[in-house]
Amino acid sequence: MALLYDTISVGDEMPAYTTQPITRTHLIRYAGASGDFNPIHHDETFAHAVGLDNVIAQGMFIMGIAGEAITAWIDNRQIRKFNVRFLTMTEPVNLDDYENTKARATVTVTGKVVDKFEEQGEKRIRCEIVAQDGTGSRKLSGFFIAALP
Amino acid sequence: MADRSKIGMEFPPYTIKVEKNKIAEFAAALAQKEDIRDIKSLYQHEQAALDAGYPGIPMPPTFAISFVFWTGGGLMGIIRELGVDVAKLLHSEEDYEYLAPICAGDTITRKMKVADMYERGRKERAGRYFMVTVLETQLINQRNEVVLNAKTTFIER
Numbered sequence: 001m002a003l004l005y006d007t008i009s010v011g012d013e014m015p016a017y018t019t020q021p022i023t024r025t026h027l028i029r030y031a032g033a034s035g036d037f038n039p040i041h042h043d044e045t046f047a048h049a050v051g052l053d054n055v056i057a058q059g060m061f062i063m064g065i066a067g068e069a070i071t072a073w074i075d076n077r078q079i080r081k082f083n084v085r086f087l088t089m090t091e092p093v094n095l096d097d098y099e100n101t102k103a104r105a106t107v108t109v110t111g112k113v114v115d116k117f118e119e120q121g122e123k124r125i126r127c128e129i130v131a132q133d134g135t136g137s138r139k140l141s142g143f144f145i146a147a148l149p
Numbered sequence: 150m151a152d153r154s155k156i157g158m159e160f161p162p163y164t165i166k167v168e169k170n171k172i173a174e175f176a177a178a179l180a181q182k183e184d185i186r187d188i189k190s191l192y193q194h195e196q197a198a199l200d201a202g203y204p205g206i207p208m209p210p211t212f213a214i215s216f217v218f219w220t221g222g223g224l225m226g227i228i229r230e231l232g233v234d235v236a237k238l239l240h241s242e243e244d245y246e247y248l249a250p251i252c253a254g255d256t257i258t259r260k261m262k263v264a265d266m267y268e269r270g271r272k273e274r275a276g277r278y279f280m281v282t283v284l285e286t287q288l289i290n291q292r293n294e295v296v297l298n299a300k301t302t303f304i305e306r
Binding site for chain 1: 171177178181202203207208209210214218237244246
């Protein structure tokens with residue numbers, strides 16, 4: 001079920017991808033995996049000292065989740081470019097107030113094909129993507145370019 | 150505040166072997182999986198990756214960031230080196246250009262430099278003034294091919 005250049009159209013949507021509510025444990029696992037030990041992502045006392053209510057997710061964790069959304073649709077090796085701008089901070093769910101905080105910690109990635117073109121001898125698509133949380137707050141926006149058969 | 154005399158500074162190059170378990174750990178973190186056995190097959194079994202047409206277990210598209218953080222004291226060491234205040238640090242943009250696959254078993258050399266540092270906004274307008282730093286990273290494989298170009302932009306708010 002590989003995507004084909006000839007059958008994809010501008011305006012086609014990438015299948016939406018939604019995370020589990022992001023917990024502090026998810027952030028710490030990502031910190032270990034990536035090497036991003038900025039304490040703002042795991043140490044609440046540091047977050048408080050810099051004026052935040054909670055620790056915040058690594059921007060690169062959210063970009064990585066966007067990468068999960070993309071690679072659920074298109075093979076890694078077809079991706080030629082991937083660019084995001086980070087828009088707002090993402091706070092994890094509070095396990096002692098789960099129902100009231102899960103929406104802010106649940107990220108959905110959507111995307112839409114905006115261009116089809118030939119470049120460097122390849123047939124390529126450009127797809128714009130957005131990640132937003134369950135309250136509608138946009139976390140990042142960006143695009144990727146992929147080569148299709 | 151970022152030290153503008155660092156513009157053009159190159160970080161010491163670093164060579165690292167891409168380890169299969171490190172890819173699996175990263176893939177598990179992104180997929181929010183507790184158990185490595187629950188991640189996609191092509192991130193844990195070489196045969197699955199070969200069957201899917203890869204030369205080896207591929208990396209998730211954002212795995213490149215782990216090469217940036219691997220050495221020099223990691224992210225914290227890098228920002229200290231640049232004179233950036235961690236309490237004000239925000240990552241604002243990340244850009245990847247993929248030129249060839251990076252797979253488990255590859256030996257990757259990371260070259261990174263401070264491409265730019267500039268002010269945005271006006272100092273007298275609180276909250277609307279930022280110091281912007283742009284890092285450019287190049288990843289080169291064991292065949293001396295540039296496999297990935299990255300641009301990391303962060304600001305001090």
